[in-house]
Amino acid sequence: MSETTRKKRAIVLFNLGGPDSPEAVEPFLFNLFNDPAIISLPNPFRFLLAKLISRRRAPIAREIYDHIGGKSPLLELTQEQADALQVALNEEDDGYENRCFIAMRYWKPFADDTAQAVKAWGADEQILLPLYPQFSTTTSGSSVKDWKRACHKVGLTAPIKTACCYPTNPGFVEASAEMIRAGYDRALAKANELGIDKPRVLFSAHGVPKAVITKRGDPYQSQIEKTSAAVVEKMAIEGLDWNVCYQSRVGPMEWIGPSTEHEIERAGREGKAIVVVPIAFVTEHSETLVELDIEYGELAYEKNVPIYERVRTVCSHPKFINGLVSVVKQTQAELDEKGSDDYTVESRGWWCPDEHSCAVAKQPGLKPAGV
Numbered sequence: 001m002s003e004t005t006r007k008k009r010a011i012v013l014f015n016l017g018g019p020d021s022p023e024a025v026e027p028f029l030f031n032l033f034n035d036p037a038i039i040s041l042p043n044p045f046r047f048l049l050a051k052l053i054s055r056r057r058a059p060i061a062r063e064i065y066d067h068i069g070g071k072s073p074l075l076e077l078t079q080e081q082a083d084a085l086q087v088a089l090n091e092e093d094d095g096y097e098n099r100c101f102i103a104m105r106y107w108k109p110f111a112d113d114t115a116q117a118v119k120a121w122g123a124d125e126q127i128l129l130p131l132y133p134q135f136s137t138t139t140s141g142s143s144v145k146d147w148k149r150a151c152h153k154v155g156l157t158a159p160i161k162t163a164c165c166y167p168t169n170p171g172f173v174e175a176s177a178e179m180i181r182a183g184y185d186r187a188l189a190k191a192n193e194l195g196i197d198k199p200r201v202l203f204s205a206h207g208v209p210k211a212v213i214t215k216r217g218d219p220y221q222s223q224i225e226k227t228s229a230a231v232v233e234k235m236a237i238e239g240l241d242w243n244v245c246y247q248s249r250v251g252p253m254e255w256i257g258p259s260t261e262h263e264i265e266r267a268g269r270e271g272k273a274i275v276v277v278p279i280a281f282v283t284e285h286s287e288t289l290v291e292l293d294i295e296y297g298e299l300a301y302e303k304n305v306p307i308y309e310r311v312r313t314v315c316s317h318p319k320f321i322n323g324l325v326s327v328v329k330q331t332q333a334e335l336d337e338k339g340s341d342d343y344t345v346e347s348r349g350w351w352c353p354d355e356h357s358c359a360v361a362k363q364p365g366l367k368p369a370g371v
């Protein structure tokens, strides 16, 4: 099909965003804590609290980013994923000219600018693709809602369909299993040299406050467990010792557990080698390069964990990119079959394929806080 007769399909990739300089750390944190999906208070209370928390946390966060050159690598790595996905989608002539765009939630490029770019390109259709395989109102839900607000603002009316979640997508699972297998084999060889027990795999996901699961009904935690179980099945290592835990706790609220710190300490007490796998992230950034590699690496050393092996995120692994292609195709089929998502900002803003038990999507009466 010629370029001129192809429909233009915009694929909008969402991620959290990260500061691009030390000066950007405080406003980035303010944007994060001022999101009603993160702090569900009415204004002016949320605004004031976000000002206070971001000012207090900024020096700690700046120290975190100092370890990785004062800024987050998230945008560059997301751009690599967007480029790889665009090439893979355009390899097949299915009647679409595909272009991948990036919208970050708390730092540049913001949804308003990207929505403007999608409009200027003249997109006929839009597929929204959160780079979060497991759905949470704090991540994908917030990004999709913000995108729809931006569409209203700039007058972008092209039909839209959201890929809500893909926790057991075969490409994602295969890429993860392959990378974890390599890390496991490295740790096993070292364990054999030391004459100690086989390693334990710790699937470490970004935590959320407990209320996000129990009160809003986020399927996030159950989807983390589903991803981990699917990866373990794919790895097919008999008697594999594995566990799910949660990292990156901030603030005084109760968060889901067990915490990754707790699991590291337990491994130290048991003299166990560990292979740590960031299962909710698909790119490297402060939470992997600093928290996992430096902070938890030091904790493991202090707690006498004999071997600490960290597996990298899938980034642009070809199998993961192929997995994203299949998510786009499935979402396109849903758009063709059921029509466009609701554009109203008040709408829930996400859809869940039937095979993923997205608790919120299945219970119309359950309204997530802040959405």
Ligand SMILES: C=CC1=C(C)c2cc3[nH]c(cc4nc(cc5[nH]c(cc1n2)c(C)c5CCC(=O)O)C(CCC(=O)O)=C4C)c(C)c3C=C
Pocket (backbone or CB within 6 Å): 016, 017, 018, 019, 029, 032, 037, 038, 057, 060, 061, 064, 072, 073, 074, 132, 136, 138, 139, 206, 207, 208, 209, 250, 280, 281, 285, 286, 287
């Ligand atoms: C699955 C992904 C993520 C969930 C769920 C999530 C929830 C969540 N996060 C915070 C607070 C912070 N997160 C921060 C950084 C950060 N978070 C994610 C992903 C998820 N967050 C990523 C990818 C990053 C890294 C950004 C980068 O470096 O590029 C930070 C800033 C760093 C710090 O100060 O520690 C905060 C703060 C909350 C409160 C929350 C759920 C309610």
Ligand SMILES: [Fe+2]
Pocket (backbone or CB within 6 Å): 206, 248
């Ligand atoms: Fe976070």
Ligand SMILES: [Fe+2]
Pocket (backbone or CB within 6 Å): 135, 164, 165, 351, 352, 353, 356, 358, 361
């Ligand atoms: Fe979903």
